[in-house]
Amino acid sequence: MMKCPKCGAELSDDTKFCSYCGTKMETIDPPPVDEKAEVSGTPQSESFSTYSAESEVPKSLSDKIKDKASEQWHKLSTYGKIVTIAICAFGLLFLVALLLGKTAAAVIAILQIALTVVAILMKKQIIKMPQRWLHIAALALAGILLVPYMSLFSTDYGDAERFAWSDILLADVVPEPDSLLGEIVSNHDDYLSVYVYKTTIADYNEYVESCKEKGFTVEADQSEHSYYAYNAEGYKLSLYYTESDSKMHIGVDAAEQYGTLVWSDSAIASMLPVPTSTTGEITQDDEKGFQAYVSNTPMDEFKAYAAACADKGFNIDVEDYGESYSAENSEGYKLSVLYHGNGVISISVDEPEYEVSVEIECVENLIFSKYDVDVYIDDNLEGTVTHGTTETFTVTLTKGTYEIKFVSAEDDEATGTVNIDIHQDELLKYKISCTSTQINIETIAGTIPEHGEDEAPMPQSASDYKYDNYADVQQELADAGFTNISFEILYDIELGWTEEGEVDSVSVDGKAEFEQGDIFKKDASIVITYHMPVEDDPNDLAATESAETEVTETEMPDAESATPASEYELAFVRRLSSYSLYIMFDTDTKTAAQFGTDDTYLYKGPYTGDFSSGVTIAWDHGEFTEKFVYQDGSSIGTYIDGNGYEWEYSKCDPGVAQEVLDTRE
Incomplete structure (x- = not known):
């Protein structure tokens, strides 16, 4: 044993620092004895060399920190180790309280840390006290404070108070619980909401059985911690248990009383089937939506009503979950039908x-x-x-x-x-x-005005179409839904800036002025007037051919007619710079002929379909089929070749075309 030269405390011989005042103790270490060298007979120089080689191995930072901490820890006395652990533990308790928002617990943890520090200072006589045991009392008090600290983390019942069951307005509907400590949230003759505290899981299960005995067994839905059911009078019971807080919630809803239901004849209500039940209430019926509650509707009638809604058109984006049905109709109206229990359903429709x-x-x-x-x-x-x-x-x-x-x-x-x-x-x-x-x-x-199914809005104004290509205008009008489109051709291009096919005007039912968005019937008569070269005028060509025929008649007086009768009822021509192309149709035999004046080809074959949507022609060369579109009364037909290219043909006299054909056959 040895004594501290400063405070006189008795210490063990191997003590390096006084545990009471912290004074460093002077010790004389005996010279080290190399037992391994003596036993093995290894020379001192060789042993020293081996030790030096091992000591030169570098240590990692973590090893150095670990060694330093271990060295400091072993320097501490038993008392020092206890207070070190205590400060760390109390600091951790402070952080936990802070993170969980427990202010009072955080204050207690700070007080525990303070008492521990005071105990250390008294032990070291930095705070001098006449009674040397007071540092132990301070440390013990810090430990005792763990009791109130932990109690703050137990169940917090907030505004809990003891209540009398006789004060509950619906006390005769549900049984009285064992505990009357709790919080009354709502207490009315048609609704009850109360929390009952200090309730075990056994208490909760016993209360559920009491409610069943009270008649709450209709449409019951039970899980481990919840119970929902109706009684014969239509009261709805809602129970659920929170095990972590040892509390139970009791909720009771009185049965809703409904009168006679008179179904609406509004636009939205007319989209729905009329329910079979005549009791209920309509809570909304305007242009924004419709909502109604219908009673006396059991589950099987609810499902039948949902199926009837689907038959009425609410069958788009369907979501059917047994007790709920939702869908849209083609106009975008959204339906929701819910089964609330006890034969009550809700029906709602929201506008698109x-x-x-x-x-x-x-x-x-x-x-x-x-x-x-x-x-x-x-x-x-x-x-x-x-x-x-x-x-x-x-x-x-x-x-x-x-x-x-x-x-x-x-x-x-x-x-x-x-x-x-x-x-x-x-x-x-x-x-x-x-x-x-x-x-x-x-x-x-801008916005497109509302219109009927047999109507369509004009994509552009009449003035916007001027100078466009007639084929583009025709396509845009067709895409907009118009079906009766015809053409008038002005063969007036000789010289100038006017391009072939350039639109001069567009009229609708004879009306040459209209604005974008104006509504017309889809089958309204639309006439697109456009410009073409003078030399493409088929009437001028017919006059020329007629004059040539007259000359032929003069030269050949025995001929019966200059223009032979044609077996084809329809004929069209496309005039090019050096030759012309013809296509003819025999509507009786459903056959077609195609040929050119340059003697390059002559095709024939049957066709199917109708001209307004396009006939399909199977030429005798057998390579591919082609189409021809022609609207009755129009002077233009569209030829669509096997590659999908479109060519405009002008209607011409079948007799003139027949004469050209006769020269080819």
Whole structure:
């Protein structure tokens, strides 16, 4: 044993630091004895050499830290080790309390750390106390504080209070629980919600059985921690148990009382089948949607009603989950039918939602009014268009009229507005120009007005079609849904800038003026008038051929007729610079002939189909079939060759064509 020269504490001989005051102790170590060398007989120099080689192996940083920590730990006395563990443990408790939001527990942990530090200071006599055992008392108190710390992590019952079951307005409907400590959330004669605390799982299961004995067995649904059921009077019981908090929730809903149901004849209600039950309530019936509750509808009738809705057209994007059925119809209306229990179902229909894409091009100014533009739809900010750029916004809207408002991001007095009428998905395009006082709007593609199934909107105005190629105009009108399109040809191109096939005008039922979006019947008579060269005029050619025939008659007086009768009822010609191509149709025998005036070929073969949608011709050369489209009353037919190329043929006199054919046969 040895004594500390500073505080006089008795210490063991191998102590290097006083555990009471921290004074370093002076010790004399005996010279090391190399027992291995003595036993093995290895010379001292050889042993030293081996040791030096081993000591030169470098250690990793983690090994150095581990060695240092181990060295420091072994230097500590038993008391020092205890307080070190205590501080680490209390620090960890503080972090846990902080992370879990337990402020009071965090304060207790800080107090524990403080008491431990005070105990160390008293042990080292930095805090001098007359009673040397007080440091042990401080450390013990820090340990005792673990009790209130842990209690703060036990179940928190918040606003729990003891209540009297007689105060519950629906006390005669459900049985009384064993515990009356809890929290009453709602206490009415038609609804009860109460939490019952200090309830074990056994208490909960016993209460479920009591509810069953009370009559709550209709349409029962039970799991490990929940129970739902109705009684004969229609009261709905909802029980669920939270094991971690040892609490049970009791919920009771009184049966809804419904009167006589008179089914609506509104537009949306007419989309639905009428329920068989005559008791219920309609809660919404307007242009935005429809909703009704129907009672006295058991599960089998619910399923039958859902099937009837499918038969009425609600059979798109179907989701059928047994107690719920949802779907859309072809117009986009969304149906939802739910079984709520106890014979009550809900029926709701929401109006369609449409995707509207708005493309906005902001014309860039060079110097002034270079502001950005905020875009609002019915006062809802949809985004901002940076000056000089094009932005596209996509929104979901229901049927109705909306206002698109463009507002300067710098001055809300500079605005511009345009109204849109939404009844389908739309792709809108606008070009805006910024000035100091307002925002000018040019509609590139506006909304399409609502129309019937036998109607179609005009893709463009009459003036927009002028100067376009007639074939492009015909295709656009056909794509829009128009079916009765014919042509008038002006053979007036001699010299000038007019191109072949350039549109002069488009008329609808004789009306030469119309605007984009105007609604017409799909079978309205549309006439496209376009320009062609003078030399392509078939009437001039017929006159020339007639004159030639007259000369022939003079020269050959024995001929019966200059123009022989033709077995073909329809004939068409395509005149090229050095020769012409003919195609003829015998509508009685359903045969066709194709030939040219240059003596290069002569094809014949049967055809099938009708001219309005295109007849298919099987030529006798057998390589491929080709098509020919002709609208009755038109002067133009379209020949579609085997490669898919389209060629325009002008209608001509079958007798003239027959005369050319006779020279080939």
